[in-house]
Amino acid sequence: DTPDTDLRASLLAAIAAADSLEALEALRVSALGKKGQVTSLMKTLGGMDPETRKTAGQALNALKDEIAAALDARKATLADAALSERLARERVDVTLAPRDEPDGALHPISQTWEEVVAIFAQMGFAVAEGPEIEDDFHNFTALNFPPGHPARDMHDTFFLPRRADGTRHLLRTHTSPVQIRTMLGQKPPIRILAPGRTYRCDSDMTHTPMFHQFEGLVIDKATHFGHLKGCLSEFVEAYFEVEAVPMRFRPSFFPFTEPSAEVDIGCSRKGGELRIGAGDDWLEILGCGMVHPNVLRACGLDPEEYQGFAFGMGLERIAMLKYGIPDLRTFFESDLRWLRHYG
Numbered sequence: 001d002t003p004d005t006d007l008r009a010s011l012l013a014a015i016a017a018a019d020s021l022e023a024l025e026a027l028r029v030s031a032l033g034k035k036g037q038v039t040s041l042m043k044t045l046g047g048m049d050p051e052t053r054k055t056a057g058q059a060l061n062a063l064k065d066e067i068a069a070a071l072d073a074r075k076a077t078l079a080d081a082a083l084s085e086r087l088a089r090e091r092v093d094v095t096l097a098p099r100d101e102p103d104g105a106l107h108p109i110s111q112t113w114e115e116v117v118a119i120f121a122q123m124g125f126a127v128a129e130g131p132e133i134e135d136d137f138h139n140f141t142a143l144n145f146p147p148g149h150p151a152r153d154m155h156d157t158f159f160l161p162r163r164a165d166g167t168r169h170l171l172r173t174h175t176s177p178v179q180i181r182t183m184l185g186q187k188p189p190i191r192i193l194a195p196g197r198t199y200r201c202d203s204d205m206t207h208t209p210m211f212h213q214f215e216g217l218v219i220d221k222a223t224h225f226g227h228l229k230g231c232l233s234e235f236v237e238a239y240f241e242v243e244a245v246p247m248r249f250r251p252s253f254f255p256f257t258e259p260s261a262e263v264d265i266g267c268s269r270k271g272g273e274l275r276i277g278a279g280d281d282w283l284e285i286l287g288c289g290m291v292h293p294n295v296l297r298a299c300g301l302d303p304e305e306y307q308g309f310a311f312g313m314g315l316e317r318i319a320m321l322k323y324g325i326p327d328l329r330t331f332f333e334s335d336l337r338w339l340r341h342y343g
């Protein structure tokens with residue numbers, strides 16, 4: 001019985017009994033490391049006669065390989081055990097019912113925005129967007145606002161500090177600059193919708209400094225007021241989901257349209273309940289008109305060749321009418337009860 005046999009048996013037993021990767025590593029070092037038991041036996045080979053050394057050497061190599069293989073096998077077993085233990089611990093039971101997270105909802109502004117876009121998309125309108133920080137030309141001058149027009153005053157418009165090059169920038173007071181940019185950027189026919197945030201120096205129950213506007217612009221040949229009326233009545237009936245809504249066009253004035261009109265729709269307010277589409281009362285919902293020749297000319301179009309119509313409405317306003325929301329400011333308070341109720 002050579003020492004190897006005892007050593008072999010004790011090492012194999014210790015490996016089989018090792019219950020952690022750390023213990024196994026310590027065993028590997030104590031057996032096969034620089035000062036390991038097998039390694040030190042290898043060192044005794046030097047003092048043997050050649051014949052003995054040959055057989056002893058073979059036996060020791062075989063022992064070294066066997067111990068190394070046993071260590072690897074045990075390591076694999078421990079690793080598998082660790083993995084299956086972890087899989088069992090981290091198992092997700094996919095058959096469990098989902099947590100009842102409350103559903104989200106679209107903000108009434110987004111909902112209305114999508115509804116209005118969808119209605120006009122069916123009439124062939126594309127959506128155009130543009131910068132909220134505008135310059136004087138696109139927000140006023142190109143829209144036929146004369147110099148000194150009150151809308152240009154600070155009490156209505158948010159002006160930004162003059163730039164180094166002396167230009168005045170402002171927060172756009174309507175989305176009309178988007179139509180100007182479109183007219184400057186493409187040849188007619190044009191059918192665009194310009195939804196977006198607009199800013200006015202106002203705030204009370206029915207005005208907030210930032211609100212959303214929807215404007216539309218059609219530029220084509222032989223376009224007249226009848227096209228405007230047809231387009232707007234189509235929109236009003238689709239948006240308020242009422243057939244044959246009574247509409248009246250009241251003469252009005254805007255610098256960028258001539259003739260201009262404000263549109264009321266028939267409604268009844270009996271018993272405090274607002275009903276759209278019937279009754280002897282009227283509700284103003286939007287403004288419109290034929291595009292002023294000066295605006296066409298400012299965009300390089302000949303009013304003899306091209307004409308167009310345009311309209312504008314406050315998004316919050318028509319949402320309030322449709323969903324019966326009394327106070328404009330509630331749109332921007334992020335009150336979850338409000339959002340859940342109207343969302």
Ligand SMILES: Cc1ccc(OCc2nc(C(=O)N[C@H]3CCS(=O)(=O)C3)cs2)cc1
Pocket residue numbers: 174176177179180212213214215216217254256257286287288289291292295310311312313314315
């Ligand atoms: C190039 C171009 C030419 C004409 C244009 O006319 C846009 C128009 N807007 C109105 C209008 O009444 N707008 C108001 C409604 C309520 S509001 O949100 O305060 C703004 C009438 S015509 C626009 C662009």
